[in-house]
Amino acid sequence: MIQPAAGILVWLGASLVVVGDGRRGLAAGIALSTLGLAVLAFVTAGAVAGAAIAVGGAIAASRRSLIGPGGWEILAPGSTPRLVLCIATALVAFWIADAVTSGPVASLRFGLITGIALSAARVLSTAEPAAQLSAVAIVALCAASVGAIGSTEPGVWPYVVGGLVAALLGWLPMRSPIAA
Amino acid sequence: MVIAAAALAFAVAFAPPAASRRALLVRGGAGLAGSAAIAAVPTLDIALLVLLVLGAMQAVVAGTRSFAVRLRPPLIAVAMLALGLLLVRVEAPDLVARFGAVGLVAGMAAAVGVLPYLHPIESDEALTASPVAWLGFIGPVLAVVVVVRAQGLLHTDAGGAFGGMLVGLGLLNMAWGGVAAWRTADEVAAWRYSFVADWGLVLCGFGLTVADGQRAALLVLVGVVAGRLPLYLISRQAIREKTITRRPINLVVAAALAGSAPFVGFGARILLLRASTQIYWPLALVLAVVMLLWLPGSLRLGRSLGQPRGRQALGVALILAVNVAAGLYPLPLLAAARL
Numbered sequence: 001m002i003q004p005a006a007g008i009l010v011w012l013g014a015s016l017v018v019v020g021d022g023r024r025g026l027a028a029g030i031a032l033s034t035l036g037l038a039v040l041a042f043v044t045a046g047a048v049a050g051a052a053i054a055v056g057g058a059i060a061a062s063r064r065s066l067i068g069p070g071g072w073e074i075l076a077p078g079s080t081p082r083l084v085l086c087i088a089t090a091l092v093a094f095w096i097a098d099a100v101t102s103g104p105v106a107s108l109r110f111g112l113i114t115g116i117a118l119s120a121a122r123v124l125s126t127a128e129p130a131a132q133l134s135a136v137a138i139v140a141l142c143a144a145s146v147g148a149i150g151s152t153e154p155g156v157w158p159y160v161v162g163g164l165v166a167a168l169l170g171w172l173p174m175r176s177p178i179a180a
Numbered sequence: 181m182v183i184a185a186a187a188l189a190f191a192v193a194f195a196p197p198a199a200s201r202r203a204l205l206v207r208g209g210a211g212l213a214g215s216a217a218i219a220a221v222p223t224l225d226i227a228l229l230v231l232l233v234l235g236a237m238q239a240v241v242a243g244t245r246s247f248a249v250r251l252r253p254p255l256i257a258v259a260m261l262a263l264g265l266l267l268v269r270v271e272a273p274d275l276v277a278r279f280g281a282v283g284l285v286a287g288m289a290a291a292v293g294v295l296p297y298l299h300p301i302e303s304d305e306a307l308t309a310s311p312v313a314w315l316g317f318i319g320p321v322l323a324v325v326v327v328v329r330a331q332g333l334l335h336t337d338a339g340g341a342f343g344g345m346l347v348g349l350g351l352l353n354m355a356w357g358g359v360a361a362w363r364t365a366d367e368v369a370a371w372r373y374s375f376v377a378d379w380g381l382v383l384c385g386f387g388l389t390v391a392d393g394q395r396a397a398l399l400v401l402v403g404v405v406a407g408r409l410p411l412y413l414i415s416r417q418a419i420r421e422k423t424i425t426r427r428p429i430n431l432v433v434a435a436a437l438a439g440s441a442p443f444v445g446f447g448a449r450i451l452l453l454r455a456s457t458q459i460y461w462p463l464a465l466v467l468a469v470v471m472l473l474w475l476p477g478s479l480r481l482g483r484s485l486g487q488p489r490g491r492q493a494l495g496v497a498l499i500l501a502v503n504v505a506a507g508l509y510p511l512p513l514l515a516a517a518r519l
Contacts, residue, residue: 103271112266120259127248136255140232143262147225150269158225165229172240 003043007107009036010142011093014118015086017134022073026134027065030057033115033138034166037145040108041159044148049159053141056163060137063170068130082125089117108148115142137166181216183405184317188212190410191307194495207241207308208317210234215321224265224329227322231291232258234318243309244302250309253290253299261287261326268333277338281330285345288326292319294353294379303368307413315375316409320382320401327386339389346387347463351470354380358473367419367484371412374437374477378404384467385452393455395519399448399510407436407444407503411485414495418486425487429496434482436503438474444506 013033020026034057042050075083097109119135119142126132144162147155188208192201214234218227235254239247264283267276290297292314299311307313327346334342357377361370378400385397411433418424439445449471456463488496506513 100276101270101272109266109270113263116259116262116266120256123252123255127246129247129251132248132251132255136232136236136251139255139259139262140229143225143228143232143258146262146265146269147223149266150271155223158223158229161226161229165233169233169236172236 002039003105003107006036006039006043007097007111009033010040010111011086011090011114011118012036014115014122014135014138015090016074017131017138018086018118018122019079019082020072020074021069021076021128021131022071023064023066023068023130025072025074026068026130027061028072030061030064030134030137034058034061034141036111037115037141040105040111041145041148044105044108044145045156045159048156052156052159052163053144054163056166057137057141059167060134060170063167064130064134064137067170069128085121086118089114089121093117103150105148108145112142112145112149115139133169133172136169140165140169181212181219181321183402184215184321185212187317187405187409190495190498191413194410194414194491194498203306204308210237211308211313211318215318218318218325219321224261224326224333227325227329228258228261228265231261231322235291238309238313241306241309244305245300245309249300253293253297253311253314256297257287257291259287260284260290263287264330265333268330268338274335274337277335278341281334281338281342281345284326284330285342285349288323289349291322291326292379294376294383295349295356298376301369301372303366303419307416312372312375312409312412315372315379316404316412319379320405323382323386324398324401331389343387343389346383348387350380350383350385350387351466352380353377353383354467354470355473356380358470358477361477362473362480367415367481370477370484371415371481374481375404375408375412377474377477378408380470381448381452385448385455388452388455388459390455390458391519392451392458395510395514396448396451396455398514398517398519399444399451399506402506402510402513403439403444403448403503406506407499410495410499411437411481414488414492414499415481415485417492419484421486423486424483425485426483427487429488429493430482430485431479432482432500433485433496434478436500437481438478439471442507443500443503444510445503447507447510 013029016029038054093113119138122135144158147158217230239250264280267280293299293311357373360373381400385393436443
């Protein structure tokens with residue numbers, strides 16, 4: 001039961017980043033996805049991998065809770081299409097992870113597909129740097145976990161680098177464009 | 181990597197007076213370090229994370245496009261590549277691995293900035309902040325890493341699909357880039373499209389899974405990094421001043437850009453035609469026709485160089501000499517790449 005719950009947490013976190021606009025909502029989304037991915041990394045690659053994801057994601061979430069538009073701003077008016085996107089992505093990802101593909105850790109496949117797809121959609125659909133960097137953090141953590149698919153010993157380095165990238169990207173200064 | 185480092189040194193040494201050499205050195209050095217990291221890391225997964233960092237860092241560099249617009253291409257590239265890797269590695273029917281190959285090709289195209297994902301471009305943007313940095317500097321290393329690592333992951337069926345998509349995308353980019361470099365109104369955009377056309381040759385070469393195809397791709401990449409990129413850098417001042425000249429030097433530069441003999445692009449084109457003949461000869465006919473599209477665009481770009489003087493004239497002479505040397509004697513380059 002732990003693995004399916006972790007997969008759902010990844011989706012829930014990415015969905016929060018998609019439907020949220022305030023820094024608290026975005027931070028909660030990163031934190032939920034981090035929790036799910038850390039559990040899945042612990043199961044597939046061991047304690048060090050899980051810890052690397054957890055620490056990197058926690059730093060990214062805490063940074064996001066301080067920087068960005070105030071409040072939660074979850075499901076603001078006009079966000080219905082985003083909500084539909086989250087649900088549709090979950091359905092398609094569940095079908096791919098459970099029926100189209102096989103092998104161990106279907107929850108990880110589900111979590112990665114939803115995490116990556118929803119984060120990419122968020123980056124394409126917004127110009128708000130806080131939301132974009134939140135999505136980038138989730139993509140970094142998911143990309144680090146892709147090595148666990150189809151590999152018996154993925155190694156911990158992708159997880160360490162992924163955690164580091166997620167933690168560091170939140171500190172980037174965001175400049176305004178210079179007028180030509 | 182060595183050629184990219186040499187291109188950076190050239191850019192710093194021969195940068196137009198208006199360009200900030202220090203900023204070029206720092207930002208170019210960061211890009212070079214990132215490219216080295218992409219090439220050196222043991223797995224493609226970590227390379228994706230390095231790509232993400234590089235993209236985010238470039239999005240932070242001051243430019244005329246917004247942070248959000250500049251962050252999108254690398255993020256989409258990493259997302260597509262990660263999904264592609266996932267689908268390639270997972271236990272599933274062959275069809276799923278083919279979708280994985282689609283993800284890998286689309287991700288590579290998004291990272292480099294070729295069709296179907298052309299990065300937005302602004303004429304006044306600094307080179308380090310513009311999409312040309314991906315097309316001419318980071319992209320070549322990234323593409324080689326993605327293609328080599330992906331070919332090791334893909335099974336026969338998905339590998340064939342991967343090659344086919346590269347060839348198709350290559351033809352599309354050659355045709356689109358060639359026509360757009362000729363017809364577009366903006367000179368900077370014309371240069372960008374000329375990079376896109378060259379990338380079409382590269383993608384075709386990578387897609388033709390015979391040694392000559394790989395050799396052709398490598399030589400075109402050498403031409404991009406050691407020829408087109410530094411020539412574009414030198415031409416930026418003339419473009420800003422809207423200077424157009426029709427002197428012999430402009431004709432020689434146009435010949436180099438068009439891939440005529442004895443420049444490096446000529447050998448690459450011959451190898452590409454030979455590779456396509458080995459695999460499917462009608463493709464060689466199509467390639468030969470599409471290659472003619474380089475001519476009008478290159479004449480235009482050659483004129484846009486203006487009349488280089490002093491240090492820049494020396495730079496142009498050096499570029500042409502290097503391209504002639506690589507065209508006449510490419511064996512050391514191919515041997516270094518074990519091709």
